[in-house]
Amino acid sequence: MIRADLHVHTNYSADATINPKTLIDQLNAHPTIKAIAITDHNTTEGYHHAKQLASAYPDILIIPAAEITTTHGDIIILGTAELPPKPWTPQNITNHAKQNNAITIAAHPYRTYGLGDAAKNYQIDAIETLNGTSPTNINKMAENLAKTLNLPGVAGSDAHYIDELWTVYTEIQAPLDINEILKAIKNGKVKTAYAPKSIHF
Numbered sequence: 392m393i394r395a396d397l398h399v400h401t402n403y404s405a406d407a408t409i410n411p412k413t414l415i416d417q418l419n420a421h422p423t424i425k426a427i428a429i430t431d432h433n434t435t436e437g438y439h440h441a442k443q444l445a446s447a448y449p450d451i452l453i454i455p456a457a458e459i460t461t462t463h464g465d466i467i468i469l470g471t472a473e474l475p476p477k478p479w480t481p482q483n484i485t486n487h488a489k490q491n492n493a494i495t496i497a498a499h500p501y502r503t504y505g506l507g508d509a510a511k512n513y514q515i516d517a518i519e520t521l522n523g524t525s526p527t528n529i530n531k532m533a534e535n536l537a538k539t540l541n542l543p544g545v546a547g548s549d550a551h552y553i554d555e556l557w558t559v560y561t562e563i564q565a566p567l568d569i570n571e572i573l574k575a576i577k578n579g580k581v582k583t584a585y586a587p588k589s590i591h592f
């Protein structure tokens with residue numbers, strides 16, 4: 392079993408300030424969360440930078456990802472550093488994910504830039520039911536959507552700033568291995584949780 396934050400931005404996102412070096416140092420020092428997905432907006436440059444820095448540490452895992460601004464709302468593609476071809480329609484994103492052994496997550500579906508109920512029209516693999524920067528009622532709506540669609544619910548901090556990190560995590564019944572993690576998420580072997588901020592860096 393591992394604990395992962397499946398939604399983290401770095402300063403490669405125009406609206407975020409987290410330095411990849413600080414991020415990797417904090418992940419390495421974190422007592423329980425040992426994997427993160429770098430989900431910058433429409434780029435995987437931050438992932439590549441973080442991955443390179445993380446290569447010095449055997450006990451942490453950086454999952455390739457991106458949060459794509461699609462025509463109908465934000466979709467996280469998890470498990471590949473290849474950006475989908477444009478136009479960025481939800482259909483093109485889900486097709487691209489399948490072709491690259493990656494999965495798709497409807498990010499904060501009921502916030503601005505979320506897919507909302509339209510998530511049911513696409514072959515999305517999981518719903519972000521716990522977003523660290525969303526109010527409880529909005530997360531609750533996402534939980535209901537996951538139930539209705541019978542899809543797994545995952546958690547991500549959606550941190551854009553250092554102090555937004557380590558707020559929530561996804562518990563995944565898998566070892567620290569990307570393919571095993573993707574498989575476990577697809578099979579619903581996941582649980583979401585709030586992380587008490589017990590550690591200060």
Ligand SMILES: [Zn+2]
Pocket residue numbers: 398400430458498549
């Ligand atoms: Zn985000």
